[in-house]
Amino acid sequence: MLRFFLSLILIALCTLFQGSVISMIPYINSTPNLLLIVTFSIGILRGRDEGLLYGLLCGIAMDLVSGGYLGFYALFYMYLGFGCGFLHQLFDVDVPLVAVILTILSEILYHLYVFLFRFVIRGRLSISSYISSIILPEMIFTIAFAILLYGIIVAMNIALEKYEQRSALKFV
Amino acid sequence: MKKKIKTLFKIKYVLLVLTIILLGSIVLTYARGGNLSTYKNGIVSIFSPVRNAVAGIRNAINNSAEEKKSKEELKAENEELRTENEKLKSIIEKYQTDIYELQELKSLLDLSGEYSAYGTVAANVIGKNTGNWIYEFTIDKGSDDGIEMYMNVVADGGLAGLVTDVGKNYSVVTSILADDMNVAGISSTTRDSCIVSGDLELLEEGRIRIMYVHGDADIKDYDRIVTSTTSNRYLPHILIGYAHDITMDNNELTKSGYLVPAVDFQHLEYVMVIKHVKGKNKE
Known part of the structure; x- marks a missing residue:
């Protein structure tokens, strides 16, 4: 339950940061996709089920703050979280390189999805100019934020696991 | 093993159901013209005060930076402003006579399309660009302040965009820069009609596209392009921007070119929402 509420707060904070705070910071002229980071992080750390749930929540948050069609982002984020869940326990999660590679992969998928639909x-088919003006800048900033945010989420996960083990022991 | 297959099946089932729900939701909102207010209201309304606070902090930071200016700077600035003030006063005098003239001419032409007649709501921009693909921003006024879908939003005397989503205390404005926005425009000098279309490719250059200008049209550089009366969403005679580089297309039938918007989207902080939806309350 604690995990659920903390994740909700994390998603809310990221939404707020992505939508309102980032545009105030100088030199950041492309919005990093924090909710994408949250989605794949939870997916890889916690598996398919939670990846799906929190991916869905991230997508809904994204849909809510933008004016497009409700469900458009939710659908993608849900599948992304679910898909990243397949990588759960496959490799060492507390390496920053994991965050970088996953960011690049999921950003490519995300942009492909938006571009296609x-x-x-x-x-409008001029993908080469979109790559240089939209996709690459966003990817660079997202990678920069991913290393930080992924670290926070991994640390949060470790702390929560400890807490859950302790409270499980109490009941025994 | 059996258990594992069972859980996989279960989650697949959940995934399928959710996919159908989300697809349904997309279709539903598409059918309703993108208006999601009824679904969204409850959740995002909680966010809006926080986003207001964030915008407040931004303004406070800007103000404190102003306060730090030294005495000499302020004196020099004061001097500068005084001379500018004098200059502006003389310009106003000139404009006032122009306005009288304009009013007379307008009454002659019976142009009642002036948007000041509808009343406006001033709003702060409290959020920008959640993603990088669609250029939209959030303002701190919503249905509580009488804002409705498809109201026109202006800033700096030019057209900024269209309200595409309304919440209780916030609304989302899709700007004219957005790739899927099209505005029917007309050159204010030559009366040639055109379509102004947002284009992501040109976003960095700060311009958008003008298309479907008649081949015989004579739109020159820096001609004012205003919204046309034929537009079904935009009120007439709002300045969109200035034409640039209009050239003949390959088909030798139409011309196209670029438009520099009148609104400075980089530094957008305050906007005005015109409280009138075109085509509604025609009386």
Whole structure:
């Protein structure tokens, strides 16, 4: 239960940060996708079920603060969280490189999704210019934030696991 | 092993159901023209005061930076402002006579499309660009302040965008820079009509596209492009921006070019929402 509330707070903070705070910070001219980081982090740390749940919540948060169609982002984030859940326990999670590689992969998927369903569908096909003006800047900033945020989420996960073990022992 | 398969099956089931629900939701909101206010209201309304506070902090930081200016700087600035003030006063005098003239001409033409007649709501920009693909921003006024879907938003005397989502105390404005926004425009000097279309490719250059200008049209650089009366969403005669580089297309039938928006989207802090939805309350 504690985990659920803490994750909710984390998602709320990231949404707020992504939507309102980032634009105030100078030199950051592309919005990093913090909710994407939260989604794949929870997916890889906690597995499919929780990846799906928190991915869905992140996606809904994203849908709520932007004016598009409700469910558009939720659908993608849900599958991303679920998909990252398959990587659960496959490799060592507390290496920053994991965060970097996962950021790059999920950013590529995310941009492909948006590009296909919001741009190709209207006949806007100039992907090369989108890559240089939208995708690469966002990816760089997201990677920078990912190393930090992923560290926080891993630390939070370790602390929570300890707490859960302790409270489980109490009942025994 | 059996258990593992069972849990996988279960989560697949959950995934399927959720996918259907989300797809349904996308279709539903698409059918309603993207209006999600009824679903969204409850949750995001909680966010809005926090985002207001964040915007407040930003303003406070800006103000404190102002206060730190030294005495000499202030004196010099004061001097500068005084001379500027004098200059502006003389300009105002000139404009006032122009306005009288304009009013007379307007009454002659029977142009009642002026948006000042509808009443406006001033709003702060409290959030920008959650993603990088669609250029939209959030303002701190919502249905409580009488804002409705598809109201026009202006800033710096130019068209900034369209309200595309309304909550209780916030609304989301999709700017004219957004890639899927199209505005029917008209050149205020030559009366040639055109379509102003947002384009992500040009976003960095700070310009957007002008399309479907008639081949015979004579739109020159820096001509004012205003919203057209034929637009179904935008009120007429709002300045959109200034035309630039209009050239003949390959088909030799239409012209296209670029438009520099009148609004400075980089430094957007305050906007005005025109409290009128085109096509509604026609009386």
